[in-house]
Amino acid sequence: MGAMRPHEKLRIQNVGEDDMGMQGDFFQLLKSQGYQFGNPVAASAGMEIPNATTILALKYRDGVLVAGDRRATAGNMVMYDRTDKVLEIDRHSVLAIAGVPATAYEMVRVLEHSFKYYRRTQLQELSFEGKLRAVSKLLKENVPAALAGTGAVVPVFAGYDHEQEAAKIYFYDILGAEFEAVEYAVSGSGSPTIRGILHYVNTWGPQPLAALPEEQATVQALRLLSSAAEFDSATGGVNRELNLYPVVKLITAAGVQTIPDTNLKQLYERDVVRAL
Amino acid sequence: MYEEPYRWIEAVGNRRQYLDEQFTMGSPVVALAYAGGIVMLTVSRGTPKLYEIYDRIALGGMGHPADLEKLRFSLLEMAHVEGFNRSPSDVTGARLMKYGLAPTIKQAFEEIYKAPFIAKILLAELGVKPERDLFLTINYDGNFEERRGWAALGATSAVQIEMGRYIDAQPGFAQAPLAQAVETGLCAWAVGSLAQTSSGNPEGELSSVRESGEKAAAEALPDTTALLAHVRQTVAEKSLECVLLERNGPGSSKYRALRADELGRLLPPAVRASDSHRCAIDV
Numbered sequence A: 001m002g003a004m005r006p007h008e009k010l011r012i013q014n015v016g017e018d019d020m021g022m023q024g025d026f027f028q029l030l031k032s033q034g035y036q037f038g039n040p041v042a043a044s045a046g047m048e049i050p051n052a053t054t055i056l057a058l059k060y061r062d063g064v065l066v067a068g069d070r071r072a073t074a075g076n077m078v079m080y081d082r083t084d085k086v087l088e089i090d091r092h093s094v095l096a097i098a099g100v101p102a103t104a105y106e107m108v109r110v111l112e113h114s115f116k117y118y119r120r121t122q123l124q125e126l127s128f129e130g131k132l133r134a135v136s137k138l139l140k141e142n143v144p145a146a147l148a149g150t151g152a153v154v155p156v157f158a159g160y161d162h163e164q165e166a167a168k169i170y171f172y173d174i175l176g177a178e179f180e181a182v183e184y185a186v187s188g189s190g191s192p193t194i195r196g197i198l199h200y201v202n203t204w205g206p207q208p209l210a211a212l213p214e215e216q217a218t219v220q221a222l223r224l225l226s227s228a229a230e231f232d233s234a235t236g237g238v239n240r241e242l243n244l245y246p247v248v249k250l251i252t253a254a255g256v257q258t259i260p261d262t263n264l265k266q267l268y269e270r271d272v273v274r275a276l
Numbered sequence B: 001m002y003e004e005p006y007r008w009i010e011a012v013g014n015r016r017q018y019l020d021e022q023f024t025m026g027s028p029v030v031a032l033a034y035a036g037g038i039v040m041l042t043v044s045r046g047t048p049k050l051y052e053i054y055d056r057i058a059l060g061g062m063g064h065p066a067d068l069e070k071l072r073f074s075l076l077e078m079a080h081v082e083g084f085n086r087s088p089s090d091v092t093g094a095r096l097m098k099y100g101l102a103p104t105i106k107q108a109f110e111e112i113y114k115a116p117f118i119a120k121i122l123l124a125e126l127g128v129k130p131e132r133d134l135f136l137t138i139n140y141d142g143n144f145e146e147r148r149g150w151a152a153l154g155a156t157s158a159v160q161i162e163m164g165r166y167i168d169a170q171p172g173f174a175q176a177p178l179a180q181a182v183e184t185g186l187c188a189w190a191v192g193s194l195a196q197t198s199s200g201n202p203e204g205e206l207s208s209v210r211e212s213g214e215k216a217a218a219e220a221l222p223d224t225t226a227l228l229a230h231v232r233q234t235v236a237e238k239s240l241e242c243v244l245l246e247r248n249g250p251g252s253s254k255y256r257a258l259r260a261d262e263l264g265r266l267l268p269p270a271v272r273a274s275d276s277h278r279c280a281i282d283v
Helices: A018-022 A026-032 A101-122 A128-141 A143-148 A191-204 A214-231 A261-272 B005-023 B065-085 B093-110 B157-168 B178-197 B205-209 B224-237 B260-266
Strands: A055-060 A063-068 A072-074 A077-080 A086-090 A093-096 A156-161 A166-172 A178-181 A184-187 A247-252 A255-258 B029-034 B037-044 B050-054 B057-063 B119-125 B134-138 B144-147 B150-153 B239-246 B255-257
Touching: A026 A101, A026 A128, A026 B065, A055 A093, A055 A156, A055 A166, A055 A191, A055 A214, A063 A086, A063 A093, A063 A156, A063 A166, A063 A214, A086 A101, A086 A247, A093 A101, A093 A247, A101 A128, A101 B050, A101 B065, A128 A143, A128 A156, A128 A166, A128 A178, A156 A184, A156 A247, A166 A184, A184 A191, A191 A214, A214 A247, A214 A261, B005 B057, B005 B093, B029 B057, B029 B119, B029 B157, B029 B178, B037 B050, B037 B057, B037 B119, B037 B178, B037 B224, B050 B065, B050 B239, B057 B065, B057 B150, B057 B239, B065 B093, B065 B119, B093 B119, B093 B134, B093 B144, B119 B150, B134 B150, B144 B150, B150 B157, B150 B178, B157 B178, B178 B224, B178 B239, B178 B260, B239 B260
Parallel strands: none
Antiparallel strands: A055 A063, A055 A184, A063 A247, A072 A077, A086 A093, A093 A156, A156 A166, A166 A178, A247 A255, B029 B037, B029 B150, B037 B239, B050 B057, B057 B119, B119 B134, B134 B144, B239 B255
């Protein structure tokens, strides 16, 4: 389907025909070539589908911090401990995923290509609202699969809005409704645990989350994910023996930046582990 | 009337003549390797001529804007569908050229009842390693060429050869820093531009900037000062476009259009005097 084959003719678009309206829309282009996203397939009883787990996004002093643990589970089974659930879609936006990784990765691939395709055809960045709509649209397409039990994804989208000069956080339900988070957003099976902590820290902590400098925000994220791992078996937390740390990314006007494991290790050992 | 083979050949010949004329006023395009990747530049009259096609592929064009736009869209569609269905590393300049552009352009050229594409295209592809950098050019008749190190678009192949001769004469240009690569590119552009304006009379304007010496005239390279003066003159009325494919650029998209202020700092002093250079759409 759609793959490039020798002697296949380039399709020359006739401007003025009905594809005029879909210029720059990569998802429409895929669909016009027979691509289907979010096909409902009923999960058979007893089938365990891998799931991905605790993600959080919070506004700190310079922008937004997005973090996620690295465990993927299927039922009681730990499938993988090096999953990356905080995925960069472009230089200024990130999708953190909780739910079925197969669907989530596919969503990210579609989004990544959609944003690039739009920029390259239209010679301008897709607007921040446009990006948000694209995420919603994919989730809506995915509703049948989500309801069938094979494809539910509950992502958190964070990105830098150049027009308003602010980093923003949005969270979604499985049906595609979009909500803007004022201070923080969480998703995944470990999220109920840390939601309460976030509220407490933000309201009665020494300073609100939005005032935290980068390093302190990172420490908070590590503490929160460790707490989630404490109470939720499906969240990985930190594994020092294997040198496994969560994925932590920062979004500022300069773009997305990943905090290297060596920094996380240092912060973890200094401010997360309780000295005996 | 074209069913006779002779008539058909005659019609194709006329078409060649017609197309050759269309490009004489066009602005040449130069792409060359430098220490950090690939730089592509041209001087345009408002409509941009340099574009991003995929993560590591840039396009430069000469010809009618509407035709270039059609071909550009097809390339974008092909590249993105392929990159999504297979993987970004399977989107290569060679495949886009051989299975995409070439058959389409050739067919349009030979279907003498229909209009041909008034377009020449250059694709520059940034390799993971410098030795994998690839430059492809295609003519209006579907003839394409693959090169290493540099490629140029000009009104005729003679012009392109002339431009290439200039670049090849710069020792170690592929390891040069960006500012030097921009200067080499601009000079090569000027060689092409001057050669075009004197077309029909190969010893015309270009020969006037050649170093003196009657016998050496055909061999010697034009003088840099004169070439840069020509660039400066042209840029005063038009705009300079310059894009990069940066091997160590952040993220997966390596294409970046130079902003006007960056370009201003990179230009050789002889050109910098004029302030009117503009940059391609900033991404």
